Amino acid sequence: MRLIYHPLSPYSRKVYVLAIELGLAHLITLDKVVVAPVPYPGWSDNNLYLSDAGNPLAKIPTLVVEDIEGGPLAIFDSKVICEYLIARAGTEVVEEIKSDRVRWQEKSIHAACDGMVDAEILCVYEERIRAEKGLLYQPWIDGQREKVTRGFDFLERMAKSGAIRTREAQQTISLAEVSAAVALRFFDTRKVEWRQVLCKHHWQQKIGNELQNRRYSQ
Ligand SMILES: N[C@@H](CCC(=O)N[C@@H](CS)C(=O)NCC(=O)O)C(=O)O
Numbered sequence: 079m080r081l082i083y084h085p086l087s088p089y090s091r092k093v094y095v096l097a098i099e100l101g102l103a104h105l106i107t108l109d110k111v112v113v114a115p116v117p118y119p120g121w122s123d124n125n126l127y128l129s130d131a132g133n134p135l136a137k138i139p140t141l142v143v144e145d146i147e148g149g150p151l152a153i154f155d156s157k158v159i160c161e162y163l164i165a166r167a168g169t170e171v172v173e174e175i176k177s178d179r180v181r182w183q184e185k186s187i188h189a190a191c192d193g194m195v196d197a198e199i200l201c202v203y204e205e206r207i208r209a210e211k212g213l214l215y216q217p218w219i220d221g222q223r224e225k226v227t228r229g230f231d232f233l234e235r236m237a238k239s240g241a242i243r244t245r246e247a248q249q250t251i252s253l254a255e256v257s258a259a260v261a262l263r264f265f266d267t268r269k270v271e272w273r274q275v276l277c278k279h280h281w282q283q284k285i286g287n288e289l290q291n292r293r294y295s296q
Pocket of ligand 1: 086087088089090115136137138139155156157
């Protein structure tokens with residue numbers, strides 16, 4: 079496992095301390111980076127590295143698990159990483175957790191959707207409240223929107239790979255699908271365009287319409 083982290087990041091520290099306590103630290107390679115949501119030489123240069131590793135929010139910590147079926151999987155945010163470490167430490171049959179890609183991917187998609195919404199909410203405050211005080215900082219908005227845009231690409235990849243599915247007759251809708259549909263609804267209210275990316279797979283049309291219009295329109 080590779081932990082993309084920084085020792086001064088409290089969220090990173092939390093997961094690494096937990097790994098030590100669980101006796102898993104020897105399985106972890108530390109990959110130290112600094113990131114930043116606005117252009118800042120030496121820091122924000124690493125944002126793409128994080129997003130290429132599989133975290134569209136470009137935040138640390140991100141745990142890249144190599145020994146899981148289907149190839150390397152980026153697990154985030156820190157709460158999900160902690161859950162994963164606890165599950166891994168408590169699992170006698172390591173093969174079980176190695177085959178459980180769907181579970182950890184779903185939790186990370188949930189975290190990605192929440193992170194995209196968090197980023198957009200920061201834009202709301204910036205554009206409304208801080209702008210009224212003459213404090214609007216455009217690079218901050220641009221940086222948060224980059225997280226959102228990368229998030230759309232991430233959701234598209236998830237839809238393409240089948241990690242987010244259209245809802246067929248009796249299929250239970252997953253937490254990943256609910257969080258994505260609700261996030262997209264929020265981006266509609268914010269007039270942030272995402273259909274160009276996601277409609278390719280008719281994903282929004284089915285899940286989005288069901289969730290947004292039929293059952294939860296109030
Ligand atoms: N909810 C996230 C928070 C992670 C977070 O905010 N990490 C900071 C460093 S401590 C970060 O990566 N900031 C960069 C950014 O916001 O773009 C978690 O629990 O992992």
